[in-house]
Amino acid sequence: MSTLTRPKTEAAATAPGTLRGPARVLLRVHRKALWAAGALLVLGIGIVVALRVWMASSKVRCADGDTTRCGDDIYVSSYAHTSTETFLADGGGALLLLAGLIGVFVAGPLIARELESGTFRLAWAQSVSPAHWLAARLAVPAALAVVGLTVLIAVYRWGLWALRGYPHSQTPYWNDSGTFPGTGPALLGFTLLAVAVGALCAVLVRRTLLSMSATALVLGTVALGLGQRRYVLWPTVFRQSADPVKLDSGDWVVDMGRLTESGRKLYWEDCYDYAADPLQDIDACWRDLGAVDHFTEVHPASHYWPLQLVETGILLALAALAVFAAFRVLRRLHG
Structure with missing residues (x-):
């Protein structure tokens, strides 16, 4: 009879309270997507590094990057410098789009496709509750996306830093719509919101293409709304003068x-x-x-961090609401 007794260690391994099993299955099933995400991460880092190396090695006449004769009244920046400014000016928007694509992937291939095809029943029949099944599909992409985008934020800021110090540089302003979203924690907040909205749309719609479309629509609306109304997130500084008010470069x-x-x-x-x-x-x-x-x-430039943190708080609050709603919908539909 002893040979028919299941070891305690095996029972612990199949306990429904752990996410390790569903997470391992998720990583194995979607390993191609993980390789693609890793390739995008390496590509993003490589682009910024290549731009900095190109700019550093470009031929200039003067120490400030002027390609004309030193001491004259004409300033012409090197082609490498102006090209780097052009590419990095919209880097924050590219990172925001990448975060949105993560949410679309969560909505479609990660959750809605399993609900549509019925393969979720196989996992639920193996001591995995619906709540733990959904939790794994939220935790794994959220953790990987936050780590990857944190690296890209640091690399992007490093790339922008190289543009400082030139007297006639057209360095993207800190508040530019193509720069601001990709330089601080607001991008991570948007990433978590993307994952949460993707999960909510998936459990509501349960159709792959429709879930992906709904996620893209919601995230696009949030990004557009914040971009247009970002200036109201923190009180402005009022300046009054008898003459035209003198502005600082970072205002x-x-x-x-x-x-x-x-x-x-x-x-x-x-x-x-x-x-x-x-x-x-x-x-x-x-x-x-x-x-x-x-x-x-x-x-002023000193409002960068207050605006970033307030926007991050709004995004995290919306993400928490979306996660709560996703679990409530799943529980109502499947118990």
């Missing part, structure tokens, strides 16, 4: 115009007819409207 101008004595704000649209006619004196229009001072509302 993100949110609003600007003229002020009356009562504090009413005036904008160029108020003098549109004067501004459109070169024969008219727009200053006369300002005087007629009672303008006495100039004003600007800006986000």
